Amino acid sequence: MYQAVSDAAIALFLEKGFEKVPVAEVAAAAEISKPTLFRYFPAKEDLVLHRFADHVDEAARVVAERPAKRSPLDALQRRFLDGLEHRDPVTGLCDNVHVLAFHRLLYGTPSLVARLYGYQERSEAALGEALSKAAVDTSAESPTGPRTGPRTGPRTGSPDADALAARLAAGQIIAVQRILALENWRRIDAGESAEAVWPEAVVAANRAFGQLRSGLTTYA
Structure with a gap:
């Protein structure tokens, strides 16, 4: 789930820019609710930086x-x-x-x-x-x-x-x-x-x- 949501978010950010994509749009793209998204990622920035989590x-x-x-x-x-x-x-x-x-x-x-x-x-x-x-x-x-x-x-x-x-x-x-x-x-x-x-x-x-x-x- 972490990987799928992060990948969906990064794809949107690369297409439109980080500041122009609301969290609600990311949640919709990942087919989860906004509250659920925040349970996985406390901040919008963590959607991108999840790729650094293992490091x-x-x-x-x-x-x-x-x-x-x-x-x-x-x-x-x-x-x-x-x-x-x-x-x-x-x-x-x-x-x-x-x-x-x-x-x-x-x-x-x-x-x-x-x-x-x-x-x-x-x-x-x-x-x-x-x-x-x-x-x-x-x-x-x-x-x-x-x-x-x-x-x-x-x-x-x-x-x-x-x-x-x-x-x-x-x-x-x-x-x-x-x-x-x-x-x-x-x-x-x-x-x-x-x-x-x-x-x-x-x-x-x-x-x-x-x-x-x-x-x-x-x-x-």
Whole structure:
């Protein structure tokens, strides 16, 4: 039901524009009542952003399901590079005409962009929790107690400080992925092909994750 209603709504929005389609028209197209529609989608914007729902905790899942010897950052970098190679729309590197139309709808509608930030905040929260757990697990594995290193970063011994450090890291990681995806989409929207952009997108992704590892030394 979620998928069917969302697809019906997006088709109308692409045809007429997001602001010009009332929710009642979407409900009629999906053959449900308006109250029923709102039980599935609390806000009109969620009809579009439902396509991002499965990705809200994706970064957290990557960290939680990574191989034991792989660091969270390495796992996230590999996932992003794999997405680039397979032209995953989430990476922005997809020149499918339907994906391009959807992205133009999304980034061309201020209320949708604003609502998207809510999804990104939930992604940050989920990733922050996964990073916190990864750091605790790593400390437990170490025979000498809490340690620092490429796997998880420093542990302070203070739960509140460690949770904040994980949230800060999560915010930086999600921001990097968002900016990389936006840059890829901007170039493709300007007329470049995904195939042409891909080599530079890989270089940019590796550079960005390298910056995450080294910190902001260039600007310090």
